[in-house]
Amino acid sequence: xxxxxxxxxxxxxxxxx
Amino acid sequence: xxxxxxxxxxxxxxxxxxxxxxxxxxxxxxxxxxxxxxxxxxxxxxxxxxxxxxxxxxxxxxxxxxxxxxxxxxxxxxxxxxxxxxxxxxxxxxxxxxxxxxxxxxxxxxxxxxxxxxxxxxxxxxxxxxxxxxxxxxxxxxxxxxxxxxxxxxxxxxxxxxxxxxxxxxxxxxxxxxxxxxxxxxxxxxxxxxxxxxxxxxxxxxxxxxxxxxxxxxxxxxxxxxxxxxxxxxxxxxxxxxxxxxxxxxxx
Numbered sequence: 586x587x588x589x590x591x592x593x594x595x596x597x598x599x600x601x602x
Numbered sequence: 603x604x605x606x607x608x609x610x611x612x613x614x615x616x617x618x619x620x621x622x623x624x625x626x627x628x629x630x631x632x633x634x635x636x637x638x639x640x641x642x643x644x645x646x647x648x649x650x651x652x653x654x655x656x657x658x659x660x661x662x663x664x665x666x667x668x669x670x671x672x673x674x675x676x677x678x679x680x681x682x683x684x685x686x687x688x689x690x691x692x693x694x695x696x697x698x699x700x701x702x703x704x705x706x707x708x709x710x711x712x713x714x715x716x717x718x719x720x721x722x723x724x725x726x727x728x729x730x731x732x733x734x735x736x737x738x739x740x741x742x743x744x745x746x747x748x749x750x751x752x753x754x755x756x757x758x759x760x761x762x763x764x765x766x767x768x769x770x771x772x773x774x775x776x777x778x779x780x781x782x783x784x785x786x787x788x789x790x791x792x793x794x795x796x797x798x799x800x801x802x803x804x805x806x807x808x809x810x811x812x813x814x815x816x817x818x819x820x821x822x823x824x825x826x827x828x829x830x831x832x833x834x835x836x837x838x839x840x841x842x843x844x845x846x847x848x849x850x851x852x853x854x
Contacts (some may be wrong), residue, residue: 586695586696589851592851593698593699593851594691597691597695
């Protein structure tokens with residue numbers, strides 16, 4: 586699932602601003 | 603937690619309400635004060651016609667962009683919910699894939715003018731006729747009806763925040779790996795929402811009305827998926843090359 590949702594995964598990894 | 607005393611429990615629920623409300627306000631895209639400054643300006647007739655005369659694919663692309671922007675704020679909201687980032691990555695993705703658009707629909711009542719049946723879109727307030735070019739009149743009508751009925755509940759920002767978190771943490775989504783973990787978070791959120799409604803002296807019926815909204819949201823989202831499939835069948839290249847990548851990931 587992570588592979589198919591790279592952008593969402595990236596957004597989740599980004600630290601909260 | 604059976605060993606928690608009622609007092610601690612109340613304090614815990616109060617804390618949860620505070621944290622989730624803060625997360626909501628930090629990520630709600632538009633503050634109510636900002637919207638009031640826009641003085642609820644509606645599109646003029648020629649502007650409405652200009653949206654109506656856009657090619658179907660152009661209007662779809664515009665709406666996909668707006669939905670994606672709103673979803674990015676929901677992702678930030680989710681990240682700030684206590685316990686969400688402690689879930690496994692698979693479940694974080696599952697919950698957002700299934701629930702982010704539902705929260706966008708819930709949040710829509712903040713930017714909805716019930717009296718005029720208009721929603722804030724692309725800089726002004728738009729009625730359902732603005733979206734005619736999409737070719738999804740039935741879905742648009744349902745989305746507007748949903749926003750209107752959410753507005754009629756007059757939820758406070760705190761209540762809206764808790765309900766949004768409750769929706770995002772739905773433990774019955776397919777493909778969850780640690781369902782029990784999600785269930786615990788959702789139950790806690792539901793308790794906090796109940797606690798808040800009691801504290802705000804809301805009538806007993808509100809929670810039941812919100813329960814009905816859960817199925818309405820699922821129906822709206824599955825109809826959005828159906829409409830997208832129908833659109834994609836006719837314009838596969840437009841979706842592939844012009845739609846936001848995040849939108850395609852979530853709904854493709």
